[in-house]
Amino acid sequence: MESLSPRQALMVLNALPNIGPITTRRLLAAFDGDAARALAAPQRELLRIHGIGAVIAETVVNWKNHFDLEKEEASLAKIGGKFLIAEDPNYPPLLRDIHDPPVGLYCLGEYMGEDRAVSLVGSRRATLYGIAVAKRLAGDLARLGFWVVSGGARGIDLAAHEGALEVGGKTAVVLGCGIDIIYPPEHLDLFRRIAGQGAVLSEFPLGRGADRQTFPMRNRLIAGLSRATVVIESDVNGGSMITARQAIDHGREVFAVPGRIDQVSSRGCHKLIREGEAKLLTGIEDILEEWKFTGQLEIKMDQPPLAVPDATTALAGLGEDAQKVFALLTGGKPAFPDELATQTELPSARISATLLLLELKRLVVKRADGRFEAR
Numbered sequence: 001m002e003s004l005s006p007r008q009a010l011m012v013l014n015a016l017p018n019i020g021p022i023t024t025r026r027l028l029a030a031f032d033g034d035a036a037r038a039l040a041a042p043q044r045e046l047l048r049i050h051g052i053g054a055v056i057a058e059t060v061v062n063w064k065n066h067f068d069l070e071k072e073e074a075s076l077a078k079i080g081g082k083f084l085i086a087e088d089p090n091y092p093p094l095l096r097d098i099h100d101p102p103v104g105l106y107c108l109g110e111y112m113g114e115d116r117a118v119s120l121v122g123s124r125r126a127t128l129y130g131i132a133v134a135k136r137l138a139g140d141l142a143r144l145g146f147w148v149v150s151g152g153a154r155g156i157d158l159a160a161h162e163g164a165l166e167v168g169g170k171t172a173v174v175l176g177c178g179i180d181i182i183y184p185p186e187h188l189d190l191f192r193r194i195a196g197q198g199a200v201l202s203e204f205p206l207g208r209g210a211d212r213q214t215f216p217m218r219n220r221l222i223a224g225l226s227r228a229t230v231v232i233e234s235d236v237n238g239g240s241m242i243t244a245r246q247a248i249d250h251g252r253e254v255f256a257v258p259g260r261i262d263q264v265s266s267r268g269c270h271k272l273i274r275e276g277e278a279k280l281l282t283g284i285e286d287i288l289e290e291w292k293f294t295g296q297l298e299i300k301m302d303q304p305p306l307a308v309p310d311a312t313t314a315l316a317g318l319g320e321d322a323q324k325v326f327a328l329l330t331g332g333k334p335a336f337p338d339e340l341a342t343q344t345e346l347p348s349a350r351i352s353a354t355l356l357l358l359e360l361k362r363l364v365v366k367r368a369d370g371r372f373e374a375r
Contacts, residue, residue, distance in 0.1 A: 007104075008069060009035030010085050014104045015067045015205035016059050020217075021100040026051050027060070028103070035103075039063055067205070075206050081179055082107045092117075098224040098250045102203035106179045111172055111199035113147035118287065119226035119247075120148060121219075121240040122156025122233040123265050127334075128365060128375060130156055130233035130265065133257055135163035137230065140284040142169020147198070149174065149226050151218060152187060156232050156240075165193055174225065175202040176218035177210040201225075216242055223247035227291075230255045230281060234268030241268050248277060253290060255281035263333065318361070321346060321354045326374065329364055334371035 004012070013024050013035050030049045031037040038046075039060060046057040059066055076083060084091045084105045094115055095101050118141050120134055134156045138148045142164040150157040152173035164171035173194050175183070179202045182188045194200055203221060204214060219242050223229050229247040231254070234240035244254050256278035259266030272278035279290065324344045329335060335343075341351045355372055358364040364372050 004036045004039065004069075006035060006087070007083060007085055008073075009039055010103045011072065011083050011205075012039060012063055012067055012069055013060075014102065014203065015072070016063055017066055018056055018059060021102055021203075023051060023056060024103050025100070072206060075180070076106070079180055080108065092225050094227065095221065095224045098220070100220070101224065102221065104203065106202045106204070106206070107199055108179050108195040108201075109197075109199035111147075111201060113149070113170070113172060113225060115227055116145060117147040117149050117172070117226045119222045119229045119243070120150050120156065120160035121222065121229060121231055121243050123235065123238055123240065124153050124155040124157075125265070125369075126155035126159065126233050127259075127263070127265060128373060129259065130257075131159040134159035134232050135166070137232070137257075137281075137284060138163030138171070139167045139169070141287075142167050142171070144284075145169075147172055149222055151176070151222055152183075152191065152194075154184060158187065158190065160232075161190060161194060165197060168197075171198040172225065173198075173200050174218055174222045175200065175204070175210075176214040178202060178204050178206040178208045180206045181209060183210050215239060219243040220246045223252060224250055226252065228253035228255060228287060230257065230287075231269050231272060231278065232257045233259060233265040235264050236267045236271050238268050241272075244272055244278065253287075254278040255287065257281050318357060321350055322358055325351065325354050326358060326363060329372060329374040334367055334373040336371050340372070 013019065013027065026049060027038045028035060031041065043057045043061045046052050046060055084107055085103065086096060090111060091105065092111060092113060094117065120138055122130055122134065138160040141148055148160055148164040148169065148171040150160040150173060152161065152175060161171045161173060171194055173191065177183050179200050182191055191200055203217065219239060223243050223246040229244055229252060231240050231244050247254050254272065254277060256269035256272040258273065258280060259269060273280050279286065325340055328340060328343055337348065337351050337355060341348050355364065359366065362375060364374055366372055
């Protein structure tokens, strides 16, 4: 067998099927950290290692049947990516401290977060309030030199990345697929901007698609890369709750943003706060105070506080239909036009015309799923 460099051997181990970070660590521990020795070991020797069965041993011995190293290296070079290993100076230091760090990290761009990284996570079906909070927090953190870490998904993740980019700050997106796959596909331009201004990261080999297994693994990296995780809108069973739990397991700080008590998207945050697993967050000052940064950094808080706009003036003269529809939407729950028609007992045509009028007055907004929500 040709001689493999430590980086190449770790790239192979990282990409083999049925072998996760914990099993990889067991293999490395058995061979004094030498991945090349592990790949060259006979099957009988591998079988003596705790947790290594026949399937895994066969995969390691016949790794060339499962992974094309030459093709992977050529493809990675073509897109301008790197495969970082723990010995590299730019391997994220906070990631080294978790109990199951990846043996390697695919990277587009330059990640230099060190210990000044905060992850912002939340629901894909975010409200306007949640999106506004995520953008503002991300912008405030980025202006102070913190890296904003998130998962590149729709909703809160997208708002967090955009908030950092808009102020010229640094942001890292951690993918649940290979760095050569854009998911969701409509975020292609966003990922390109992040690669140029921050970093796109993944522990998965090129071409690996996202699935049920990859997202929890991705979430542990989001938590592991960050000194603190902030949850902005999540149901009690949302993926962001998994990230928060993993941050707790890593011994990291967790913050949660409170929301409306009548919205499903607030339940997860309120649960974390109520059970003492997260500190209540109302602004970046709460994070800085917790870390004793107050007075050490110049905080640029030139934006006005987040508030629900006063619609009285805008609604004046719009008529009874607009008053009825807007009153229903100000409860915080988005609604489809036919739901509004049922509740107001107005014809669908009048509901459509009323919603259009309210949109033009910037009092409501239409969501991607077709529902309307008050601004």
